[in-house]
Amino acid sequence: MTTALETRNLVKRFGGLVATNDVTISFQQGMRYALIGPNGAGKTTLVNLLTGVLRPTSGSVMLEGQDITGMSPFQRVRSGLARTFQINQLFPEMTPLETVGLAVSERQGHGREWWRLAGSKSEVIDEAAAILERFGLTDAMGVPTKVLPYGKQRLLEIAVAIACRPRVLLLDEPAAGVPEEERHEILDIVSGLPNDVTVLLIEHDMDLVFSFAQRIAVLVNGGLFMEGAAKDVAADPRVREVYLGEGGHG
Amino acid sequence: MVTILFDGIAYGMLLFILACGLSVTLGLMNFVNLAHGAFALAGGYITANLMNRLGVSFFLCLPIAFLFSAAIGVLLERTLYHRLYDRSHLDQVLFTIGIVFMTVSAVDYVMGSGAQMINIPDALRGRVEFLGGSIGVYRLFIIIICGLLTILLQLGLVRTRFGSRLRAAVDDPRVARGLGINVNLVFAVTFAIGSGLAGLGGALGAEVLGMDPTFPVKFMIYFLIVVTVGGASSVTGAFFASLILGIADVAGKYYVPKAGAFIIYAIMVLVLIWRPQGLFARSATR
């Protein structure tokens, strides 16, 4: 089994606050992980460190054995590390088609071509259309993102990440804020992700976490509290105490 | 040498008084006001006209200039500016450039395009010897007045309840409202004081800087330099930036008269590249 992504002694301080406290963890290729922890535990911060949105105070991040700590976010994406954001980060005035098409065309290396019309490469169109279909966004593909219902925007948020065709995918609370009746759509998508992609899912809904994850990492106060097989973590009394008990989500 | 240093300090102090209002609105409230010089213009013109037409004493004109510009400031803030606090920077730029254009043309139309002459009182004329250099009494007067104002301002911001309210209001207007702070009032008063000081600076500086309708455009860049180079986080930063700018400008014009302004702009660009948050900003966390 090969290691897809790992961190070594990762630390992030905001002034006096230690948001990430000496986290050393590794994610094996093709495995399904869940990252859990109380609000403010530092889950999003960890994702930001992994993807390069934030620079660590110290420590390093390795992707498939290569040190990527100094790499900028866009380079990490090109090396196969994509993410979704806890709060939608979309292009309000662009359509889902343009958004996904953009991601696909960037990945295929057409992003700097200024002499062609966007939409003239059939590889890009076909793949973008296929992704939009898979996410049930074809009907809405021509309207500006900002007028889409929230659930659709959430789907688009994941679709863009998929369009980057990542080998490691980090999902920061993909179903957060989505009305109950639309949640299953998102969850189906998440569980239907290709088998060889390593997925790290941040989620507060414990039912979902246990149905999805093979392994679970628990973050408390910025530190890695424990990491292990899902059933072991579920059974661990200390985890129940710090998280399951007081969180009240499960 | 001493003379140049002294002139530079006087000039810098003047710049600080002129620009400190901007350092609060732009630096703290993040409102890009390119029309700040218009308040100085108002102060300079009211002084010149009161003195030359009605024979009002210069010393009396100074507080009048302050009040006059402060009144205009409050009026503008309440009627127009406050609508723009949460608009894009582009909108703020466009709007305030519009105000500058209107001011320049209107003043030109009403008062003519010539420079306004201010005859400073005899008591402030002449020079004194000091450390081997000769110093204009008027420069000394400027330094004393501006120095006092600076101290008052710093105390006012740090020590008074108004100061802490302002800081709270700037930090997060909604939270401040929740704490029962009348944010609109705080902003309006701040704006008034800032404009008033600019007016006072205009009155004091008319003799040194020259006062004609294009003043807001000519000195806009200097005010902006003070604020951006000084860094948004504190009035002290703006103060030091003003002093440096004043001394550098006077010395530059004296020693390398041909390259003076060029060097100033070059240094500004370099500083902003080196430290985008300003020279005296507390280093930002990232």
Place this chain on the structure above:
Amino acid sequence: MTEATMAVTTAQAPAAPAARRLLIASARWRWWEFAVWIAAFAAIVLLPRQLLLLNEIAILALFALSLDLILGYAGIVSLGHAAFFGLGAYAAGLIAKFGYGDPLLGLLGAAGCAAVLGFATSFLLLRGSDLTRLMVTLGIALMLQELANRESWLTGGADGLQGVTMAPVLGRFDFDIFGRTAYVYSLCVLLVLFLLARRVVHSPFGLSLRAVKLNPLRARAVGISVNVRLVAIYTMSAAYAGVAGALSAQTTQYVSLDVFDFIRSADVMLVLVLGGVGYLYGGILGALIFKAMQDYLSSVTAQYWQFWIGLVLVILVLVGRDRIGALFSRITVPFSRGARS
């Protein structure tokens, strides 16, 4: 890449043809675009007395178009775009003065100089906030102005650059006092550069620029190297502004220090905002309105026309630029709807 992920792409998606149509449609020519250009060329015969003014409009439109590339498509607010206009003007003026009177050569030289300056200074804009960008762009324009003022042996200093004599365009068309050649020349340059810009903004590169403007965080997260894109468009925009300056120098055969003025940078921003930001025709429409206004107002109030320009700016912002823009698109869109749905 492995089987599972590949499977997504190989199958022809049923939605693909519709998707292609949608994407291409946004780049399709609208009827009113043809009308604009036909009118611009028809003016050569229809308004023979206004050709000098029309020439100024064409040049200003090109200058505003260059600003649109960075403001409308990349979101960079510049207070010193006159730096490139001015550099282009001096470059073209000097090239002609030193004996190479061919206009197109001058254009190339000016575009080159401005592009180099744009490229070099673009790096200063990558870090920092709107405010730092404002200051840096403004500072660079002022530095150039100081430089041009100081090196008067080359630039003529405050007296302006004189003795610019131009050879006929393409070796055939001499510049005449009615501005006929000048306008046709400027208009053709404008058209060519406009077509290029139109191509660029509808390309994958243009799409990525829009993304960068709308949300740089997400743009990075789909693998866009934001900085490279910004440098590229800024350089292109600088070259365009340089060409506009060159046209101005060549058709007036004179360059003065005020090419670098803050007022000029402010004016071009106003022009663009008047016409609307981010759809390429804003520069042309804005230049038309601005020059017409200037022409009319300065005949009424001579030197005070700036007051009214200022008033227009203030009102524009207070009413809301987007609201005025929406009004405009309501007029133009219904005729192009057919292409969309």
